[in-house]
Amino acid sequence: xxxxxxxxxxxxxxxxxxxxxxxKKRESPFEQLVKDNEHIRSLVLIGLTATAFYLLCFIAxxxxxxxxxxxxxxxxxxxxxxxxxxxxxxxxxxLILIAGFLFYPCFMAWLHLRKLSVLFDPVFGLMYVCMxxxxxxxLWWAKGYFKLPPFVVTTLAIEQLRFCMxxxxxxxxxxYKVLYPWSKDDKTGPAVWYEGQMSPKVGSFRQYIYFLxxxxxxxxxxxxxxxxPVNWQKAIIYLACFIISLLIVLPFFSRYLYPKSLxxxxxxxxxxxxxxxxxxxxxxxxxxxxxxxxxxxxxITGFADREFYSDWWNSTIFTEFYRKWxxxxxxxxxxxxxNDVRKVTRFKPLVLFVPLFASSIIHEYVIGVTMGVxxxxxxxMFAGVGVFVAFIWPPKxxxxxxxxxxxxxxxxxxxxILVCSMIEQKARELCPHEEESLLDIFMPRVIECFSxxx
Numbered sequence: 001x002x003x004x005x006x007x008x009x010x011x012x013x014x015x016x017x018x019x020x021x022x023x024k025k026r027e028s029p030f031e032q033l034v035k036d037n038e039h040i041r042s043l044v045l046i047g048l049t050a051t052a053f054y055l056l057c058f059i060a061x062x063x064x065x066x067x068x069x070x071x072x073x074x075x076x077x078x079x080x081x082x083x084x085x086x087x088x089x090x091x092x093x094x095l096i097l098i099a100g101f102l103f104y105p106c107f108m109a110w111l112h113l114r115k116l117s118v119l120f121d122p123v124f125g126l127m128y129v130c131m132x133x134x135x136x137x138x139l140w141w142a143k144g145y146f147k148l149p150p151f152v153v154t155t156l157a158i159e160q161l162r163f164c165m166x167x168x169x170x171x172x173x174x175x176y177k178v179l180y181p182w183s184k185d186d187k188t189g190p191a192v193w194y195e196g197q198m199s200p201k202v203g204s205f206r207q208y209i210y211f212l213x214x215x216x217x218x219x220x221x222x223x224x225x226x227x228x229p230v231n232w233q234k235a236i237i238y239l240a241c242f243i244i245s246l247l248i249v250l251p252f253f254s255r256y257l258y259p260k261s262l263x264x265x266x267x268x269x270x271x272x273x274x275x276x277x278x279x280x281x282x283x284x285x286x287x288x289x290x291x292x293x294x295x296x297x298x299x300i301t302g303f304a305d306r307e308f309y310s311d312w313w314n315s316t317i318f319t320e321f322y323r324k325w326x327x328x329x330x331x332x333x334x335x336x337x338x339n340d341v342r343k344v345t346r347f348k349p350l351v352l353f354v355p356l357f358a359s360s361i362i363h364e365y366v367i368g369v370t371m372g373v374x375x376x377x378x379x380x381m382f383a384g385v386g387v388f389v390a391f392i393w394p395p396k397x398x399x400x401x402x403x404x405x406x407x408x409x410x411x412x413x414x415x416x417i418l419v420c421s422m423i424e425q426k427a428r429e430l431c432p433h434e435e436e437s438l439l440d441i442f443m444p445r446v447i448e449c450f451s452x453x454x
Contacts, residue, residue: 240290278411
C-alpha cells in the first residue's frame, strides 16, 4: 500500500486470533455479590462494624497513653509528610499531566513529518524511548532533591508508570493504523479483533484525553459508556470505601510491622505477627484500590466496564491469582507482552515467566523508589518461589487443600515482602551514611547494620 513520500509497504501476516481485550459493560464482581446475595451483604455489614471497632480501639489506646482524648494521626498521615511535601507532589503531578497533554501533538507531528521521509520514524522512535527511560531517574532525583515522604513517592511512581503505559498503548494502537492501514470492511485483522471499538483513523485529541483519565491502560477509540449523568452518590460511596480501607491499612505498617530494633528476636516477632493478617492486607488493598478508587474513577468518567479484578479469593494457585487480582496491568501485559512473546516462541514456561518477571519488576520499581533501595524480594517471592511452588502444588481434585495452601502461602509471602521492606527502612534509620552513593541503591543496609545490634 502506498503512502505519500514513502515506499510501498505490505501488510504483515498477522494472527487471525490475537486474543486482544474487548471491553464490555460489566459491574465489579464484589458489587454483583453484594447485590445478589443477602448473606454477602450481612458479611459486609459485619466487616464494617468490625472496622468501626478497630478504629475506636486505636483511639482508645492512644487516649489511654496520652491521659486524655487523643488520636495519633501520625499513624495514618505521617507517611504523607507536611503540606509543603504534598504541594511539591502536586506540582510534579501537574508536570506529568502537562507531559501527557503534549505527547499527542508530538505524535501528530510524527504522523505528518513521516509523509516527507520515513527517516523520521527512527528519529521519533528514539525520542520516545529516551523520554520513556528518562522519566525513571527523574523521579528518583526529585525524591532525593525535595526529600519527599514515602507515600507521596509511591503515588508519584504509580502516576509515572500510568503515564508511560498509557502513552505506550496509544502509540502501539495508533502507529499500527499509520504503518499498516486497514478498513472497517476487512474480514480479519483489527476490524474483527476489537469488535468495533477501534476505527481505522488515528484517535482524536478528545479520545486521547478521555483515555488519559479513564481507568484502563489499553487504548481504544470507543469504550462502553454509562448512559445518563454521573451518579455522584455512588461516586462518593466508592471514594469513602477507598479512604476507609486506606485508614485501616496504614496504621498496620507503623504499629505492627515497623521493628523497634534490629535484634533478631524483634525481627522474628514482626514476621510472625505479620503472617496472620497477610491475606487480610491483600483483601483490603483490593477493596481500597481495585474496588474503591477504580470504581470512583469509572463513575466520574462514565466508564462502564467495571471488571477491574476477578474472583481472586477463589484462586487455588499463584498463576491464577496473578491473572485475577488486578486486571488493569494484567490486560496491558497480556496484550503487549504475553501475545508478543507467544508469537516468538511456543515454549510455555518462557511464555509464562516473561510476563510474570516484567510484572514483578514494575512492582519492584514502585517499592524501590519509595524506599530508596532496590531489594528484589517481591521478584524472588512471586516470580521465583511462587512459580516453583506451582509445580509441587496439591492435585486439582483436592480443592480445599489447594485453596488453604494458597491462602497460607499468600499470607507468608505478603508478610515477608512487607517485613523485609520495613526492616530495611529501620536499618537505614539506625545506620545512616553521610553520603549516599549509587551502590547504596542496590546494597541493603541491613547487611552491615544487623551485626551491630546482634
